[in-house]
Amino acid sequence: MIAEIISIGNELLNGNTVNSNATFIAKCLHESGVSVTFSQTVRDDPSAIKSALHLALERAEIVLMTGGLGPTHDDITKVAVSEYFDRKLIFKEDLYQRMRNMFEKRGIAMPEINRSQAYVPEDAELMNNPVGTAPGLIFRRARKYTFVMPGVPREMRAMLEDTVIPLLRTECPDCRVAVNIFRSTGIAESAIYEKLEKDLREFSSYEIAFLPRFTGVDLRVIRTAADMDDQEKFDRFRRMLSQHMSDYIYSEDNTELEEVLGRLLSERKESVAVAESLTGGLIQDKITNISGSSLYFMGGVVAYSNEAKEKLLMVKKKTLENHGAVSDEVAAEMAIGIQRQFQTDLGISTTGIAGPTGSTASKPIGLVYIGVAYHSKVNTRRFQFGTDREINKQRAAQAALEMARRVILEINA
Amino acid sequence: MIAEIISIGNELLNGNTVNSNATFIAKCLHESGVSVTFSQTVRDDPSAIKSALHLALERAEIVLMTGGLGPTHDDITKVAVSEYFDRKLIFKEDLYQRMRNMFEKRGIAMPEINRSQAYVPEDAELMNNPVGTAPGLIFRRARKYTFVMPGVPREMRAMLEDTVIPLLRTECPDCRVAVNIFRSTGIAESAIYEKLEKDLREFSSYEIAFLPRFTGVDLRVIRTAADMDDQEKFDRFRRMLSQHMSDYIYSEDNTELEEVLGRLLSERKESVAVAESLTGGLIQDKITNISGSSLYFMGGVVAYSNEAKEKLLMVKKKTLENHGAVSDEVAAEMAIGIQRQFQTDLGISTTGIAGPTGSTASKPIGLVYIGVAYHSKVNTRRFQFGTDREINKQRAAQAALEMARRVILEINA
Numbered sequence: 001m002i003a004e005i006i007s008i009g010n011e012l013l014n015g016n017t018v019n020s021n022a023t024f025i026a027k028c029l030h031e032s033g034v035s036v037t038f039s040q041t042v043r044d045d046p047s048a049i050k051s052a053l054h055l056a057l058e059r060a061e062i063v064l065m066t067g068g069l070g071p072t073h074d075d076i077t078k079v080a081v082s083e084y085f086d087r088k089l090i091f092k093e094d095l096y097q098r099m100r101n102m103f104e105k106r107g108i109a110m111p112e113i114n115r116s117q118a119y120v121p122e123d124a125e126l127m128n129n130p131v132g133t134a135p136g137l138i139f140r141r142a143r144k145y146t147f148v149m150p151g152v153p154r155e156m157r158a159m160l161e162d163t164v165i166p167l168l169r170t171e172c173p174d175c176r177v178a179v180n181i182f183r184s185t186g187i188a189e190s191a192i193y194e195k196l197e198k199d200l201r202e203f204s205s206y207e208i209a210f211l212p213r214f215t216g217v218d219l220r221v222i223r224t225a226a227d228m229d230d231q232e233k234f235d236r237f238r239r240m241l242s243q244h245m246s247d248y249i250y251s252e253d254n255t256e257l258e259e260v261l262g263r264l265l266s267e268r269k270e271s272v273a274v275a276e277s278l279t280g281g282l283i284q285d286k287i288t289n290i291s292g293s294s295l296y297f298m299g300g301v302v303a304y305s306n307e308a309k310e311k312l313l314m315v316k317k318k319t320l321e322n323h324g325a326v327s328d329e330v331a332a333e334m335a336i337g338i339q340r341q342f343q344t345d346l347g348i349s350t351t352g353i354a355g356p357t358g359s360t361a362s363k364p365i366g367l368v369y370i371g372v373a374y375h376s377k378v379n380t381r382r383f384q385f386g387t388d389r390e391i392n393k394q395r396a397a398q399a400a401l402e403m404a405r406r407v408i409l410e411i412n413a
Numbered sequence: 414m415i416a417e418i419i420s421i422g423n424e425l426l427n428g429n430t431v432n433s434n435a436t437f438i439a440k441c442l443h444e445s446g447v448s449v450t451f452s453q454t455v456r457d458d459p460s461a462i463k464s465a466l467h468l469a470l471e472r473a474e475i476v477l478m479t480g481g482l483g484p485t486h487d488d489i490t491k492v493a494v495s496e497y498f499d500r501k502l503i504f505k506e507d508l509y510q511r512m513r514n515m516f517e518k519r520g521i522a523m524p525e526i527n528r529s530q531a532y533v534p535e536d537a538e539l540m541n542n543p544v545g546t547a548p549g550l551i552f553r554r555a556r557k558y559t560f561v562m563p564g565v566p567r568e569m570r571a572m573l574e575d576t577v578i579p580l581l582r583t584e585c586p587d588c589r590v591a592v593n594i595f596r597s598t599g600i601a602e603s604a605i606y607e608k609l610e611k612d613l614r615e616f617s618s619y620e621i622a623f624l625p626r627f628t629g630v631d632l633r634v635i636r637t638a639a640d641m642d643d644q645e646k647f648d649r650f651r652r653m654l655s656q657h658m659s660d661y662i663y664s665e666d667n668t669e670l671e672e673v674l675g676r677l678l679s680e681r682k683e684s685v686a687v688a689e690s691l692t693g694g695l696i697q698d699k700i701t702n703i704s705g706s707s708l709y710f711m712g713g714v715v716a717y718s719n720e721a722k723e724k725l726l727m728v729k730k731k732t733l734e735n736h737g738a739v740s741d742e743v744a745a746e747m748a749i750g751i752q753r754q755f756q757t758d759l760g761i762s763t764t765g766i767a768g769p770t771g772s773t774a775s776k777p778i779g780l781v782y783i784g785v786a787y788h789s790k791v792n793t794r795r796f797q798f799g800t801d802r803e804i805n806k807q808r809a810a811q812a813a814l815e816m817a818r819r820v821i822l823e824i825n826a
Contacts, residue, residue: 013449015440016622016633018433022454027428036426037461039454041435048450055468190484190524210485211424212565220429274694274715280701281687281694284715288693289803291769299721301714302687302697308712308755312725342721356704384520388544390702391567 001172003029004060005039006052008067008077009151012041021066021156032165033175033224034062044068046080053084053146061144062168064160067151069134071113078121078137081148085139087121095120099133127163131155136163178223182241184248185216185257185402192217195244203237214391215257215398216248247411250402257401258286264408265296265346272404273342274300275313275334277325278352278368282397298342303334313337313349326351326363331380335371346408347373348400354389368396372407379407414585416442417473418452419465421480421490422564425454434479434569445578446588446637447475457481459493466497466559474557475581477573480564482547484526491534491550494561498552500534508533512546540576544568549576558584591636595654597661598629598670598815605630608657616650627804628670628811629661660824663815670814671699677821678709678759685817686755687713688726688747690738691765691781695810711755716747726750726762739764739776744793748784759821760786761813767802781809785820792820 005025011017019041026036037060042048049068056063068077082089096118103110117134120126127136127147132155137148147164149156169175184192189212200208207222219241227233241249250260265272274283274297281302287293301312306325309315314337315330323329331349339347352368359365366385371378383399385392406412418438424430432454439449450473455461462481469476481490495502509531516523530547533539540549540560545568550561560577562569582589597605602625613621620635632654640646654662664673678685687696694715700706714725719738722728727750728743736742744762752760765781772778779798784791796812798805819825 012436013439013452014443014622015436015438015449016624018431018436020431023425023428023431025428026426030427036428037456038465039426041452041454043450052451188521188524190526191521193485193526194524207423209424209427209429209487211429212483214567220424220427222427276694276697278701279698280706280710281689281697281713281715282701284689284694285692285698285806288691288695288715288717288767289806291802293693294717294771297693297717299715299717299725300694301725302694302701302712304701304707304710304712312712312714312754341725354701358707384518386519386544388567389704393698393702 001034001062001168001175002060003034003036003062003064004056005036006049006056006063006065007039007041007151008044008049008065010043010074012067013043021151021153024153024157025064025066025160028160028165029064029168030222031177031179032168033172033177034168044074044076046076046083049077049080050084053081057141057144057146063144063146064164065146065148066156069117069136069148069150070152071111071117071133077148078119081137081139081146082121082124085121085141085146087124089119090122092118092120095126095135102133127159129155130158130162174225176225176228178228180221180252181254182219182221182249183216183251183255183257184219184245185250185398187217187245187248189217192219192245192248196241199240199244203233206237214394247406250405256286257398257405259290261401261405261408262287262290262293262296264405266292268345268408270345271296271298271342272346272348273298273338273344275338275347275349276300276302277304277309277334277350278354279350279393279397279400280304280354282393283348283350283400286397286401298344300338301341309334312341314340324363326353326367326369328369328380328382331369331371332373332378335373335378335380339373345375346404347371348404349373350396350400352383352392352396354392355387356389366392368392368399370396370400370403372400372403374404374407377407379403414447414475414581414588415473416447416449416475416477417469418449419462419469419476419478420452420454420564421457421462421478422454423456423487425480426456434564434566437566437570438477438479438573441573441578442477442581444590444592444635445581446585446590447581457487457489459489459496462490462493463497466494470554470557470559476557476559477562477577478560479562479569482530482549482561482563483565484524484530484546490561491532494550494552494559495534495537498534498554498559500537502532503535505531505533508539508548515546540572542568543571543575587638589638589641591641593634593665594667595632595634595658595662596629596664596668596670597632597658598663598811600630600658600661602630605632605658609654612653612657616646619650627807660819663818669699670811670818672703674814674818674821675700675703675706675709677818679705681758681821683758684709684711684755685759685761686711686751686757688751688760688762689713689715690717690722690747690763691767692763692806692810692813693717693767695806696761696763696813699810699814711757713751714754722747725754727753737776739766739780739782741782741793741795744782744784745786745791748786748791748793752786758788759817760784761817762786763809763813765796765805765809767805768800769802779805781805781812783809783813783816785813785816787817787820790820792816
């Protein structure tokens with residue numbers, strides 16, 4: 001089954017609102033085995049809505065429209081679509097009463113403007129709106145479905161999940177798919193591709209996408225019904241992936257690295273503290289985004305100045321003088337210092353030049369040293385990132401978390 | 414001028430990635446006086462790309478395409494668009510060398526697969542990619558422009574801002590608009606609307622949008638050419654705004670609160686240190702995102718445990734026992750403690766319950782105390798936020814920065 005999404009609203013085309021509705025609809029359909037081939041976004045303009053619908057019905061079996069069902073003057077979707085399908089709008093007394101009851105329950109008198117929402121196309125099927133006043137509409141023509149839903153995200157989501165998806169599942173029982181996400185870091189998209197290219201041929205029936213982020217590359221694998229029952233093939237795929245990339249893949253279940261590290265620490269009943277210079281608090285911010293992190297994260301220090309590195313992290317004055325703050329040696333002393341200060345199993349440190357200023361002849365922007373002290377051992381590593389301050393912070397934070405993961409799991413860098 | 418956006422990528426139509434690129438492009442164009450009337454999203458499929466481009470060129474003067482310029486097998490935009498415009502791809506030695514140098518700088522050998530990115534359409538104008546390997550492309554035909562940009566957001570953004578927008582400004586000098594962003598925090602969208610509603614009538618020719626974020630509401634004011642020369646009217650508008658909202662507006666030049674605070678400190682040659690509990694490093698991360706922050710930001714401590722609060726922030730054991738870690742009294746001692754520890758003019762502290770767990774009968778999720786020590790004075794304030802962990806961190810960080818701004822400027826809360 002082929003589907004197309006039409007999103008309606010000026011706010012989407014002025015850049016005021018991110019079109020998260022289209023993403024949500026696409027995700028739900030994709031996970032139900034329905035393929036979305038096009039998505040259109042149009043203004044609150046009847047002729048634009050009609051021409052988008054016409055085009056969509058030419059190339060898709062299912063059209064999902066969202067937006068413009070509210071009571072105000074710029075909500076013109078219902079009228080435009082009804083005109084397109086040549087249906088009259090008629091007043092529904094029962095709908096009107098239902099809306100009045102909804103407002104009554106909230107203790108507000110229904111504004112007269114909402115009366116327009118009780119007009120619906122003749123013979124149209126209505127979709128219940130469990131959380132709002134505007135009903136959804138279903139038009140069937142020549143074995144094709146057009147679903148018209150509100151633009152308010154929670155109303156649209158409820159309608160999609162309660163009515164649209166169940167209806168499509170009934171229409172297409174064979175449409176189910178399986179989705180797996182393998183997250184990697186420390187290896188470029190192109191290098192992954194080179195490693196896997198040859199072996200991927202065997203799995204050409206899998207849909208495999210490389211999704212790059214600042215912090216690494218996600219591999220998304222989608223298997224359709226035909227492949228889903230062949231578990232042996234998928235096991236072969238995972239072995240192949242593991243053979244080439246086991247050191248780089250940190251999660252197979254859609255979790256972020258900070259959560260993976262948190263789980264490792266929880267399992268071992270171990271704790272962590274962090275000493276940050278160039279990352280400026282970002283690593284700790286990431287760690288504390290995970291609910292329950294207070295069980296293993298004791299705290300840390302952001303030491304931007306040399307004085308703070310000496311006073312709070314016990315970095316030796318001599319080390320700073322001899323090697324400079326951005327050095328292997330200081331990263332090591334910071335990691336050990338924070339481990340001692342907080343008496344944790346693991347100590348993580350970062351020092352570097354975030355940019356865009358602050359470079360010297362021997363120390364360019366993007367130069368970063370990361371230290372990981374774990375029990376009685378300490379590892380350090382040098383990285384050379386780019387020139388963008390915030391991206392350097394992101395990359396250094398991810399590299400530090402990954403180094404900690406590897407040290408705990410005894411994976412060689 | 415009328416523009417249309419074409420976003421390319423299966424990940425967008427599978428619901429894996431939110432199409433933030435389309436929003437960013439729409440916003441930039443809108444703020445340059447160019448109207449986006451349609452936006453299409455298509456798969457990594459040559460015929461879909463070509464038919465979308467054909468349709469766009471029929472109804473718009475400017476087409477902006479993004480996505481599918483990477484080096485892997487599913488990156489087929491360049492080939493599809495070159496075929497559409499009937500241009501051959503030729504190998505550019507200088508481009509190839511530039512790419513090799515980029516990889517060399519990062520200390521990695523360029524994967525052979527990237528070689529394909531050195532092929533560009535004959536006679537095409539190239540757009541410099543300051544942060545990646547794939548160049549952008551410009552096609553001109555019958556006074557219409559087609560811009561082809563990468564899908565990686567930071568590459569697309571740099572190219573749009575560096576090349577596309579300046580070119581459009583040259584092509585359409587009358588499209589110019591003036592955009593002003595007034596950033597506010599600590600006041601709800603509906604409360605702003607109530608305050609301003611009556612006085613806004615005089616400025617009906619201004620396009621005024623209220624853009625809510627977790628951290629506050631931005632007021633975006635767009636004036637077209639006709640209004641731009643009437644400076645007296647805009648001064649009147651600013652006076653009106655100031656009259657109702659001067660305490661809530663922290664910036665008028667598109668800067669974030671952490672930058673505003675940084676400027677205040679720089680002007681005064683003063684310094685800051687931060688003690689974070691529930692915000693877990695987020696405040697320091699924000700402060701250090703500002704280039705040059707090392708001049709006024711000395712560092713700080715993330716003290717998740719009571720021990721850390723005692724040891725590194727000199728919070729008294731008795732205060733923790735009598736009032737609990739989430740209290741007015743502890744916030745005050747943390748702010749004073751970090752100010753002393755780093756010997757700064759300003760000390761900021763946060764303590765609270767981020768959620769989703771950790772509440773007690775008297776201390777619900779979302780309860781936050783913020784402390785600001787400035788010279789010899791200390792202020793604290795209680796906030797009650799919601800139940801979402803990350804949003805609570807964001808709101809608490811913003812509230813803390815705003816409290817510091819107000820204390821320095823002697824604005825009453």
